[in-house]
Amino acid sequence: MDLQDQLKNLFPEHQFEEQPEETKPDIWMQDDPILCKYEKRKGKPVTILAGYTGATSDFKKLAKEIKTHLGVGGSFKDDQIIIQGDYRDNIMELLKDKGFRVKRVGG
Template identity: 75%
Template sequence: MDLQDQLKNLFPDHIEEEKTSKEDESSNVWMQDDPIICKYEKRKGKPITIIEGYTGANSDFKILAKEIKTTLSVGGSFKDDKIIIQGDYRDKIMQMLKNKGFTVKRVGG
C-alpha cells in the first residue's frame, strides 16, 4: 500500500470536496438566450475588444472577465456591464465563450 492509498483511507471525503468545488465554480455562470456581443474598437489609437450583453449577475460577469484575462495573459477591466480587453482577441474570446455554452455575435470589423 503506497502513500496515496493510505491518504485515501484516512481522508476519503477530502479529495472529492476539492473536485466538486472546482466544478461548481465553472458551472455557476448564468446561461442566457440573447447572444453576447463581442466587438472591436480603437481608443487612443490602440485596439481593444469589448464584450457586452450579459444578462446575469455582475459577480458572474466579473469572474468571466478574470478568467478571460488570465487565459489570454492580457490586461483589461470591467466597467458599466462591459468587459474591456486590451488588444484584438475577438476570435480567441469568442471560441472560449462558445466552449462555455454561450452564443456569441461578432460586431465590427
C-alpha cells in the same frame, strides 16, 4: 480498464472517494448572445464584450477568467468587459467552449 480500476485492483482495501460528476457552471448562462466588438480607443485596439444579462459578479468572474486565460490586461466598466488588444477570435472560442452564444459585431 482506466486508471481508477487499476488502482482498485492494486489496493482493494483502500476506500477511494468518488469524484462528483460534472457540476453546474458557477456562471449564469443566458439565451441571448454576448456581443463581441472591436474598437480603437486612443489609437489602441480593444475588444469589448457586452450584452450579458446575468449578475454583475458573474460577469466580473468571466472577465477575470478571460484576462488570465489570454494573459492580457483589461477592465470591467458599465456592464462591459474591455480587453486590451484584438482577441475576438480567442475570446469567442473560449466563450463557446463554456457554452455561451457569441455574436461578432463589426468587421
